[in-house]
Amino acid sequence: MYERSANQRVVAASDVSLEVEKGSFVALVGTSGSGKTTVMKTINRLIEPDAGEVRIDGASVMATDAPTLRRTIGYVFQGGGLFPHLRVGENIGITPRLLGWNEADVVARIDELLTLVQLPKELGERFPAELSGGQQQRVAVARALAARPRIVLMDEPFGALDPVTRDGLGTAYRALHQSLGLTTIMVTHDIQEAILLSDRIVVLSKGRIIADVAPRDTQLPQEDPEVAALFAVPVAQAERVRAITHPTSKASP
């Protein structure tokens, strides 16, 4: 699989084979350039692979034309990707309108989603630029869910937010994932976030899968030194934090 840059073609991902179970929450983890975003974008055809195939419920995604396919898959973009010229409500209602829902249903759905992502209804009349980063990201989640997709793709969804907002929003989304019975694939470079939110962590490096484990298994010994280093980070950081903030507890074994 290739990613096109200005004048050269670089292999972004190759020989990646991944089966995602219905209802699971998969985190794709890796450094920038690892190919994690490329892999995810092949699912809704934002990137089309030179070789290989993506199937949903057994059917190749190439069998459906790209816009129609994308309307059935929610997508939360890095930084929100909201349309700056549309009001919050219009942003949320965009996919239902593209699908030709009747207007009353669209309006009702917008209200429902604002409630779902815990935003006051008045915000629907504002423009994205008038919202805080956290609010914008909630709107992005609401937009992704608007047309009742069963699959949601998330590209570094909470990356640009402050830690508190990020934690709150992550937890809130995980609850929605559960209650709506979604299948979620989230790209992140933050292993801690992956451990806290997902059911399964897939680590990519240089376009290949180098680990595929459940969060609880991340502390087991790992063969690959890169994976071992990555998984060691959250615990090591937590210990260092504790050492700095509670120096006395360090003495106890």
Next chain:
Amino acid sequence: MSDQVAAALRELPGYLASHVLVSACAMGLGVLIGLPISVVCARNARLRWLVLAGAGLVQTIPGLALLALFYPLLLGVSALTHRAFGFGVQALGFLPSVMALTLYSLLPIVRNAVTGLTGVDAHVLEAADGVGMTPRQRLFQVEVPLAAPVVMAGLRTATVWTIGAATLATSVGQTTLGNYIFSGLQTENWVFVLFGCAAATALALVTDQLLSLVESGVAQRKRPRIALGLACLTAGVVLALLPMARAAGGGGKPSYVIGAKNFSEQFILADLMSRRVEAQGFAVSRKESLGSAVAFRSLASGDIDAYVDYSGTLWANVLNRTDTPPRAEMLAELTRLLKERYGVELLGSLGFENAYVLAMGGEKARAQGIVTIGDLAAKAPGLALGSDLEFLSRPEWTALTSAYGLSFREQRSYSPTFMYRALETGTVDVISAFSSDGRIAAQKLTVLGDPRGALPAYDAVVLLSPKRAQDAALRRALVPLLGAISVERMREANLMVDRDEGKASPRDAATFLSSTLPPP
């Protein structure tokens, strides 16, 4: 002064309507062509480079030259369509003006639209794809609205440029507010020049303000503001065009087009002829400030129906003759050849001559003992010659230099009005004057004799276009003018317009001329 303002105001509805029409059509076409091109260019970097370079190149052509270039181009097209479909296209006036102005408007439209479209955030575009928009939905729901403020800024620039450049369309026979400027410049009627500038500026400013209202509405996404701006613009165009609609609805009678070259005498005679045709109950429109060659070509192609030209000019420039036969012989030969080659009818001579002559200040000529061009030749190396813009490239000048061996210290070209000024201030010593010019008497100039007969005769003659050659009404209106205007009367009429004090309009001078003519 107030008379001249009143005279200017009388022309305003007609000039403004034509100006608005030609600018609005050019902008409309510019938008219709420019925006789709921009969309294609925004997607293709190589094409973008090509189109922007092309539009930039067009922009570097002076407006006047661009307008002028369309004239021969359309003449060629007209000849082709005539051969292929049996009808020609208009090579003067509206068509070349709209085409040139449209081309002129393209650069700001395309440049801004491309900048706007390519400037849309890549993340937002990916989001548009991601939520399931088709390329078309993405263009109209995301790219166009986001690029709109930048596109609008380009439209504003283009509109102001177009309204300004439209004044130049006067020179290819399209009536615009530029008629004030061109005719004012030729007749030294500065009130007219200022009036024309002010009117064009005011039109540009008002339009720009209304467009800025639309622009800010687009930028702030306020629909009422956009609607108000557009409504005012539409209302303005409709109001401006009302006089034209009224004139068009005025009747099914044929209307005539009277042409004029770019100097006072031509304006006066065109006014005189127009009034006589109008008196027969016909509508008349004018194409004024035409270049010498353009005037004849547009008569031959039927863009104008009648105008006054001069036998020597036609002889040398249209028939390319370098000999100088006696007056009567030349006139007979001209009449025959113009009919034969172009189908143009030479109706007859008005009775006076407007010849190229060499003239000097009376006192200076006496002091140096110069009476004829022969005398001048001896002193010429110490003198400066002032000529109009075309004289030095005309066959008459070649004939003069070869007959007398003239060689001046210095030669300068001026528009006719400024040439007389240069003589008066002593910048030049000799000028290429016109024999019917009122300033010869007013400035006490000595016209130098031409004992070797190097300069041909320049009888003022009325020409009719091929399609009007046998037009009874036109003949009825114009035949009484033949042989009825003496050189003294013409000089006096010209002076009324050209003098500094108590300047009269060409219309007043035409009234003066018609006072001794048989009533129409």
